[in-house]
Amino acid sequence: MSKRTVVSTPNAPAAIGPYSQAIRAGQFLFASGQLGLDPATGDLREGIEAQTRQALANLQAVLSEAGATVANVVKTTIFLADLSHFATVNQLYGEVFGHEPPARSTVQVAALPKGGLVEIEVIALLGD
DSSP, rough: OOEEEEOOTTTTTOOOOSSSSSETTTEEEEEEOSSBBBBTTBBSSSHHHHHHHHHHHHHHHHHHHHHHHHHHHHHHHHEEEEEGGGHHHHHHHHHOOOOOOOOEEEEEEEEOGGGGGGEEEEEEEEEO
C-alpha cells in the first residue's frame, strides 16, 4: 500500500474545514481546491481576475511544498460561481499552464465557500 502524506504550507491559505491542502499518495498529489484567498490575511481578493490569480498562486505554493510545479499537473478542475467569467479565468489559467496544459474540467456551481467566484483543484504526478 502506498504511503499517504499530508502536504501543508503557510504560503497558501490554511484549510477552512476538516481537510488538508494536499495529500501525496505514492507518486500522485491531490491538491484541494484553492479559492482566491490571501494566505496572510485569509481575506478573499476582489473580483474574478484577482481571485483567479490568487487561487493559481496558492496552488503553486502547495505544489512547491510537495516539490512540484505546474508542469507536474495532469488534471485540473475549475469551479466557477458564474460561467460568464470563463473567458477571463481561461486566459489567466493559460498564462500559468501554457504549453501542453493538463486535462481540465470547468463547471459552474451554485456557490463557493466564503462567496468566492472561482476555485481550482489539481492532481499532479510527482517523481519518486
